[in-house]
Amino acid sequence: MGAPVEIRGLSYAYGSGDLARPVLREVGLAVGPGEIVLLTGPSGSGKTTLLTLIGALRAMQAGSCRVLGQELAGAKEAQRVLLRRRIGFIFQQHNLLGFLTARQNVAMALELDPGTDEAGRLARAGRMLEAVGLGDRTESKPAQLSGGQRQRVAVARALAGDPGLILADEPTAALDRQSGGEVVRLLRELAKQRGVPILLVTHDPRILDIADRIVAMEDGRILPTEKAEPAPAA
């Protein structure tokens, strides 16, 4: 099997006809097994659009994008739905449901797994919350948790379904320095243990050190990786 994410010549525009506005131009990118890639770049450079295409959250227009073995060019909505279930999503707004406890929020991510019953899902959710350091807050509602704790619930939820890929969009944007650092380091640790690749969009220079590789975008293109200057001869 190829890399978990393999993109070639991917272009995308919002609007159509004379109003079409290109936001991705001939993007190529591969994410290897277990690799953690950070996607950076100025506002409007196309990072979120690229992430939503990889996450099968919108239909492709041009080029090739193969995710966990599924080609998304020309894929039907039903195929995209199936692929989305194999991806763990973490967003800036943690998207937890306010009327459910932390444990129920995590268990919800497992509802589509036919191999589990309700009790099994809640037990597994409890173990995931322990793994993110929230073993004592499983019965709290999101409003009773701090921003960093809520984001850790989102991490537990994203990992609970044993995804083949994690996509994160600005997961630390709403957090202070310390909790932001803790959340991404935890995410990195869990992903590395399981060999799950992560593609993470961020503006946050404080978390660049969690990356195996940093990819910079500008104006819809991926910038060539800067090579380190050769050391001057002694």
Ligand SMILES: Nc1ncnc2c1ncn2[C@@H]1O[C@H](COP(=O)(O)OP(=O)(O)OP(=O)(O)O)[C@@H](O)[C@H]1O
């Ligand atoms: N649904 C949409 N309809 C029309 N234009 C859009 C839509 N979503 C994004 N855009 C435009 O496409 C461009 C790329 O947006 P995108 O969100 O992918 O960039 P980004 O690099 O993630 O930016 P940011 O860092 O600010 O989130 C922007 O100019 C944006 O205004």
